Amino acid sequence: MSEQLDSGDDVVRSTGWVFNNVGGRNLTLAEFVATGDDEVPAYLEVFGLRGEHTQGQTLIEIGSGIGRMTCAFTREFGSVIACDLDQGFLERCYETVGKFGKVERLRTLEVVDGRSLNIAAASVDVAFSYITLQHCTVDDALDLAAEAVRVVRPGGRVALNFRGPAPNDILLIPAGKIVRALYHVPLVGGWATRRRALTRLGWQVSRLHPDEVTGPLGPQLTDIQIWTNPNSRLRAHGAEMRTFEGVNPAHWWLVARVATPA
C-alpha cells in the first residue's frame, strides 16, 4: 500500500499505525515524523550516544520503515544508512527525509535476506534498531544483532531494541502464527494484512531474553548495559542493568561498545 498511495500523508493515514501504533484520518507525515523527533534525541541522550562528535559519525538504522526516526538521525549524524527488508519503505524513507531531514546525509540499504547487512565490517560508528528485531524470527534477530556488531568499528556503539519474554506469550505467539498463516489464504489474506488488530497479532514473532543475545555476542562487546523500564522484572547476567521510563515495559535494549579484537 505504501507504494500505491500518492503522498506521504496518505501513507501515514493508511499504514502509519504499522510503525507507531497511532491511527487517525487526519494524521500527517509531519506529525508522524515529530514522534521520531521526540524519541531520537531522548534515546541518544540516555544511552550516551549524543554530542557534537556525532556530526562526523555514521549511524546505521536497522528497520527504518518509512523514516519516522530517520529524519532526526540525519540531523544528529553526519551520515545515516537506513536499512529495511522492504524496498518500498526505503523509497518512502528517502522521500520523508527529503521533506523533514537532511537527505544529503542519507543512504538506504535493502536487507534482502532479512538477516545480513551488505556493508563492510567496522564501517560505521553506531548501529541502532527500534521495534524491528521482535518482528523477526529468533534466528534472524540474532543474526541481525551479530551483523550490527560486525559493521560497527571497534570502540563504536550498538543500541538494539528487543522484546522480552512475558507470561502472555503463551497466547500471543501462537495467535501470531495463526494470523501469519491466514495471510497466505487467497482473498482473506490481503484483507487480514490491512486489519490493525489482526496485524498486531501477526507481528508477534519472537521474544528474546538479554542472556540469549549477550551470550553469543558478549565476547565481542564491552560496557554492556541492558536498559529496561523501571517496572520491568527482567534481569540479565554479565551486564549492567539500567532503567529509563521511556522504555516500553515489554521491551529491553542492549547498549554496548564493540571491543577491539585481541
Ligand SMILES: C[S@@+](CC[C@H](N)C(=O)[O-])C[C@H]1O[C@@H](n2cnc3c(N)ncnc32)[C@H](O)[C@@H]1O
Ligand atoms: C514497526 S516498524 C519500526 C520502524 C522504525 N524503527 C520506527 O520506529 O518507526 C519495523 C520495521 O522493520 C522492518 N523489518 C522487519 N523485519 C526486518 C528484517 N529482518 N530486516 C530489516 N528490516 C526489517 C519492517 O519492514 C518495518 O519497516
